[in-house]
Amino acid sequence: MDTLKFLTAEEKASYDNNGFIKLSGIFTDTELKTISNEYNDLFERKNADDQGGLEAAWVGERMKREAGYIDYTVKAVHNLQMHSAVFTKVITHSKLLDAVEDVMGTENILLHHTKAHIKPPENGAPYLMHQDYSYFPFKNHTMLAVFLHLDDTTPENGGLAVYPGSHKLGPLEDKGLTDKNGEQYHYVDQDKFPLSGATPVSAKKGEIIIFSYLLLHGSYLNRSNRPRRMFLIQLRAAEDEPTELCHQSPAQNLVLRGKNKYRAASMATRFNP
Numbered sequence: 001m002d003t004l005k006f007l008t009a010e011e012k013a014s015y016d017n018n019g020f021i022k023l024s025g026i027f028t029d030t031e032l033k034t035i036s037n038e039y040n041d042l043f044e045r046k047n048a049d050d051q052g053g054l055e056a057a058w059v060g061e062r063m064k065r066e067a068g069y070i071d072y073t074v075k076a077v078h079n080l081q082m083h084s085a086v087f088t089k090v091i092t093h094s095k096l097l098d099a100v101e102d103v104m105g106t107e108n109i110l111l112h113h114t115k116a117h118i119k120p121p122e123n124g125a126p127y128l129m130h131q132d133y134s135y136f137p138f139k140n141h142t143m144l145a146v147f148l149h150l151d152d153t154t155p156e157n158g159g160l161a162v163y164p165g166s167h168k169l170g171p172l173e174d175k176g177l178t179d180k181n182g183e184q185y186h187y188v189d190q191d192k193f194p195l196s197g198a199t200p201v202s203a204k205k206g207e208i209i210i211f212s213y214l215l216l217h218g219s220y221l222n223r224s225n226r227p228r229r230m231f232l233i234q235l236r237a238a239e240d241e242p243t244e245l246c247h248q249s250p251a252q253n254l255v256l257r258g259k260n261k262y263r264a265a266s267m268a269t270r271f272n273p
Contacts, residue, residue, distance in 0.1 A: 005099075012103070059179050076117050090231065108261070111233075131216060137244050148233070159202055167215045174187075198218060238260040
């Protein structure tokens, strides 16, 4: 890329070397207040509607061990842009897309999916070290995550942990499991890549972390008296293509910037009452 729109050359080099970068100054205080309020309102509504259907903690012996054998939990809502226009504005935010364009090296940016996690105080679930690649593999590995912090986040309240530069290892062997309901949990060899050996990435409210879906990452148990709220956006280049059709989501492949020249032309389907 000849001209960077948001990142400095040093920041771009840091991303290329480490597989992640932390940025501030994307959202204004007013924007963050609106996002935070709408986020809280969404979870209040969904908690009332779904009667416990928001549980998203991983299962298995390794998870129990990582959590110290306490009862742990994390609540999640997916596809936030389908619930409120506030989140549609987030995923189309010009400064955010400027940063993503610099990282990705293309202006043709497509949405893959969004989700939100809340780790409650004292027992917010950890996540074992994993690559997002296992959930939605792509040919050219352009997929990345944007992690928007809605609270000040440290290891004590369940913050992110990474192995810097691990994206250069490429796809690693999946050591995860499938539960009795067919739900798949993908993570790497925890003896080789333990959460305890990872690098913590603390962040202030409003800061974002952009990271490759090949980067080894996980997060800590929330033992503090503070919640950890986050909004995650997964994006990819239009020039890339999936190697497996999985993880289909509403509004997937929505063009957030540029064009999708690779999408075949289609005609509307006539509705016959």
